[in-house]
Amino acid sequence: MFNVLANAFAVRTAALEVHPGQLARWLEEAWGQGPTNLLPPAPGVQPYLGSPGIIAVLDSPAVGSPPPGAPSFLGPSGINPANPADFTGNTFIPATPLVWHHLIYAYLLENTGVVEIFSEVIRRAVFGETLEIQDNKALQWLRATEELFFRDPPLFTIGGVSSQLRPETRIMRRNAYWRMFGLDLSHPLAPRGSSSVPAPWKQLTGNGVNTSFREKWSELLRQVWLGLENKKNLVGANATDDAYIQLLCETLRDMLNMRRRAGFLAREEFASVALLSWFELTLSENTPIVVALNGSATSPADRLSLIGQRVGITPAPRSRELFELAEKMSLMLRAIEAGAFQTLPQAALLYLPSGAIAPLMNEIIDLWQSATGERVKDRMIGNALPVAPAQPLRIPAPQPPGPRLVAGNGASNGARS
Secondary structure: OHHHHHOOOOOHHHHHHOOHHHHHHHHHHHHHOOOOOOOOOOOOOOOHHHOOOHHHHHOOOOOOOOOOOOOOOOOOOOOOOOOOOOOOOOOOOOOOOOOOOOHHHHHHHHOOOHHHHHHHHHHHHHHOOOOOOOOHHHHHHHHHHHHHHOOOOOOOOOOOOOOOOOOOHHHHHHHHHHHHHOOOOOOOOOOOOOOOOOOHHHHOOOOOOOOOHHHHHHHHHHHHHHHHHHOOOOOOOOOOOHHHHHHHHHHHHHHHHHHOHHHOOHHHHHHHHHHHHHHHHHHOOOOHHHHHOOOOOOOHHHHHHHHHHHHOOOOOOOHHHHHHHHHHHHHHHHHHHOOOOOOHHHHHOOOOOOOOHHHHHHHHHHHHHHHHOOOOOOOOEOOEOOOOOOOOOOOOOOOOOOOOEOOOOHHHOOOEO
16 A cells, blocks of 8 residues: 555655655545556456445545535545655545555565564653664654554544454454454464453354465465476476366455455455555665664565564564565465456466566465475375475575664663664
8 A cells, every 4th residue: 555655756765754644544545546447357256345336335425516615524635745744735646556455465464573563663662762763754653653553543534443342453454364364373462551362353253264265375376386397398298287277266266255245354454454565665675763773674574673673572584585475475366356367378377488477476486485384386296295395495595684782871882682
């Protein structure tokens, strides 16, 4: 979401400097612009977000022609990409069609631990001075992040998916991940403040959980890898099965669309993607809050690791792969849901070197295997994997950043974080 907004600025991370009130209003505008320029779905496929009218039904009322001086129902964001401190008084419409990422994007990024780490950063910053943040723009980021994501949202906003019945958005996100993918986050749901950790978000889902998503997704990756291995094989056996690949795509499409019937999970996906895209944008460069936390590095995963050291939280071991996988897997699942691989020729595009899809799938396979430890490249021999796999399990990774000396004052000077 915020990655689309950032693309309108000459310096992408300048979007982080826009007033949180304007950003909250822009999320409303983004929801309303969601279906802009989208192609109609393939025959027999559910439309975007599961219902042809879900965007309009949940959108704010149209402004129409109010009397002079009369306020509109909700004001425009007034965002000016030329000056993040400006207010134009107009709705901001980006040049790029506004299609936010799939829920899998939020799931993969949240698995890095980024939400827990930045939650602790904000908690420490508002309660004291242990982090010694002294930069104005860093304080601006802290204020905007707390306003947008860690307080009750304004009434009637599209991202307001918490209430007395589901008071914690972090539990709401886990519930959405569980229902859509049958997957929970890799880190435990710890108590926060005075609240306990209830579990009805799993108990009340009934049969509405895609418990076989990972099995079907992993099998699709295996079959596509067979195609990539054999794409130039003109002599000898070729185990590639286009019909099976097509069937797996249809199964995944139906599974995901089932959870979206009547537009369910649309708002939850929107709110989750908004939060995680904000943090991804924050870590995409050495932004003021990253520099203030002594987290300057060359990749989002390394920046997150250094910031985690400041607050005593270690990110996921394979965060690098998760950051790289999130957008790629989001694009692929959006395409599968839209019915992009319903025919045999379309299914073959997943491995044939005739376009951009096969290289993307190759990257996804590499990253998924490295991130999850699941050997999707190895062929089964009976019910077991081969003793000597053809390729290493993990992709090469740079040396993780070690602890840094943090300047302090008084007796704390030179102490390690």
